[in-house]
Amino acid sequence: MTSQQVRVHNLTVSRDGYAAGEGQSLERPFGHADLAELMAWILGTASFPGRTTPGGSRGVDDHLAREFHRHVGAEIMGRHKFGPQRGPWSDHEWTGWWGAEPPFHTPVFVMTHHERPSFTLADTTFHFVGGEPEDVLRQALAAADGKDVRLGGGADTVRQFLDAGLVDTIHVAVAPLDLGGGSRLWTSHDELTDRYEHDVVPGRHGVVHHLYWRE
Amino acid sequence: MTSQQVRVHNLTVSRDGYAAGEGQSLERPFGHADLAELMAWILGTASFPGRTTPGGSRGVDDHLAREFHRHVGAEIMGRHKFGPQRGPWSDHEWTGWWGAEPPFHTPVFVMTHHERPSFTLADTTFHFVGGEPEDVLRQALAAADGKDVRLGGGADTVRQFLDAGLVDTIHVAVAPLDLGGGSRLWTSHDELTDRYEHDVVPGRHGVVHHLYWRE
Numbered sequence: 001m002t003s004q005q006v007r008v009h010n011l012t013v014s015r016d017g018y019a020a021g022e023g024q025s026l027e028r029p030f031g032h033a034d035l036a037e038l039m040a041w042i043l044g045t046a047s048f049p050g051r052t053t054p055g056g057s058r059g060v061d062d063h064l065a066r067e068f069h070r071h072v073g074a075e076i077m078g079r080h081k082f083g084p085q086r087g088p089w090s091d092h093e094w095t096g097w098w099g100a101e102p103p104f105h106t107p108v109f110v111m112t113h114h115e116r117p118s119f120t121l122a123d124t125t126f127h128f129v130g131g132e133p134e135d136v137l138r139q140a141l142a143a144a145d146g147k148d149v150r151l152g153g154g155a156d157t158v159r160q161f162l163d164a165g166l167v168d169t170i171h172v173a174v175a176p177l178d179l180g181g182g183s184r185l186w187t188s189h190d191e192l193t194d195r196y197e198h199d200v201v202p203g204r205h206g207v208v209h210h211l212y213w214r215e
Numbered sequence: 216m217t218s219q220q221v222r223v224h225n226l227t228v229s230r231d232g233y234a235a236g237e238g239q240s241l242e243r244p245f246g247h248a249d250l251a252e253l254m255a256w257i258l259g260t261a262s263f264p265g266r267t268t269p270g271g272s273r274g275v276d277d278h279l280a281r282e283f284h285r286h287v288g289a290e291i292m293g294r295h296k297f298g299p300q301r302g303p304w305s306d307h308e309w310t311g312w313w314g315a316e317p318p319f320h321t322p323v324f325v326m327t328h329h330e331r332p333s334f335t336l337a338d339t340t341f342h343f344v345g346g347e348p349e350d351v352l353r354q355a356l357a358a359a360d361g362k363d364v365r366l367g368g369g370a371d372t373v374r375q376f377l378d379a380g381l382v383d384t385i386h387v388a389v390a391p392l393d394l395g396g397g398s399r400l401w402t403s404h405d406e407l408t409d410r411y412e413h414d415v416v417p418g419r420h421g422v423v424h425h426l427y428w429r430e
Contacts, residue, residue: 003288003361003362058413058415059416060275060416063414063426066428071286146361197261199273200274201274201278211278213281
């Protein structure tokens, strides 16, 4: 057995299963979803990957937030996590939502059918890759230098990898709100229990953490 | 930075800081401590490393219990974790407390001043090594094949490695009982907060999980 795993961390969905709302735009990466409400459980933790100020809460939520970086050597993300554009890249000005110091610190593979040169911000290099999940994963595993690959989302990308049987462990936080539409991960958290072991851990702010892994 | 870490997992101590009682013997690996009482938080979990029957509880305790195996490529343990004998090995009949299938599944380095040949049980090989913590750790890191090294205890061994500054992450479960004597890890869980970040997570059966890591 290889020691490299494919992991989903901190993917937050509404009670009705949406990881983002409808109408993504430059101003609203999560569409009509209220980011602060959806992500309340993690935004206040000490270890929130995008945190730029000291302080923050500890406890179960923070413990799970910290898993984001542990033993991760590369990330795969869908194009809609990287930005709101659709179709061919009209320019290369857009470098993601994360500013000059993205919180990844590893190679990141952005899945897109449209070619674009790689570029580097601080210690994160973004590669733009087409092909099936298996092809993208092969490149990410090679780049991860023996460490794990984080599957960063969004929901569509995670579902593609789940359908291909490529995901080893999954952490989904279910937030206490409904979105009614958008980018859907699942209809029910029971959908994965035929293929995965399942653990449920309650967190703060009404969030419920669902953990899945393969024996 | 190397990606290999030195980790302590599921080390359970009493409120007064003892990981085992006094009077270790063949019949009582934890001396006068009541093993079922001290370890109540983990013995009933689905992922308890020594579990041989199906079932068991999930939740925070089980999540922490599962960390035991994740990305671990070798264990270091003190001689008293391996067995109750003292002094030179009088025979090689004793092969540890764990029967024919030890729950480690990696090389295990038993720290002892007395020579003994290595032996293998199922997929666990026990090596008997002398020297300082740094020397033992060097061998364990090499054997771990890029993965982490678990520091398995007991308390004396963990303290040696802490004093040498060799431990990266620590999970100590504090059980709701006092032992009054035995093998002591600490006087207070605050002793490590000058060197480590610190998180506290309550579990079942009155246990409190203390998590430490270096930024």
